[in-house]
Amino acid sequence: QEPGEAEPTGYIVMEYVGGRSLDWIRRASDEELAHLFGGAFGIGHVITYGCKILGALEYLHAQGLLYCDMKPDNVIHYGRDIKVIDLGAIRRTDDRTSSLVYTSGYAPPKPERDERGFHLDTDLYTVGKTLETLAARA
Known part of the structure; x- marks a missing residue:
């Protein structure tokens, strides 16, 4: 608690995840990607990312949670794995x-959001x- 504050100050501690976001990957040069992957970036990489992302969401959904804000900025490639980051938009599946x-451009269109929510x-x-967006790069 800071001097003069009536309430304790809250904070979030997060794991440091070194690596490249999928947004970086979709914007990188062919040479940068060849260095990262040991060859050309292709649709097989996109499919692999999809499987790993769906595995992370499957875990959240089993906990009764929705992620809500999936986008290339929120997935980090490190080593031979990925981490889904930025859990600020998570909500319970029954929260209406x-x-x-x-993020606009990744969420369903407004009429769908207005009618059904998430x-x-x-x-x-x-x-x-x-x-x-990744497949457009492949």
Whole structure:
């Protein structure tokens, strides 16, 4: 608690994850990607990322949670694995009252959001949009 503050100050401690975001990967030069992957970046990489991302979301969904804000910035490639980061938009699957947190261009269109809110299939939609941006690079 800081001097003069009535309430304790909260903070978040997060694991440091070294590596490259998928956003970096989709914007990198062919030479940078060849160095990272030991060869050309292709659709097989996109499919592998998709499987790993879906595995992370499967875990969250089993806990009764929605991720809501999947995008290339929120996935870090490190070593032979990935980490999904930025859990600030997570909400319970039954939460229909909290404000939605999402990134335009990756979330479903506004009429869909307004009518249904976010559901498990919304997370799948955001994964699809994320992979679409990577596939355009492949």
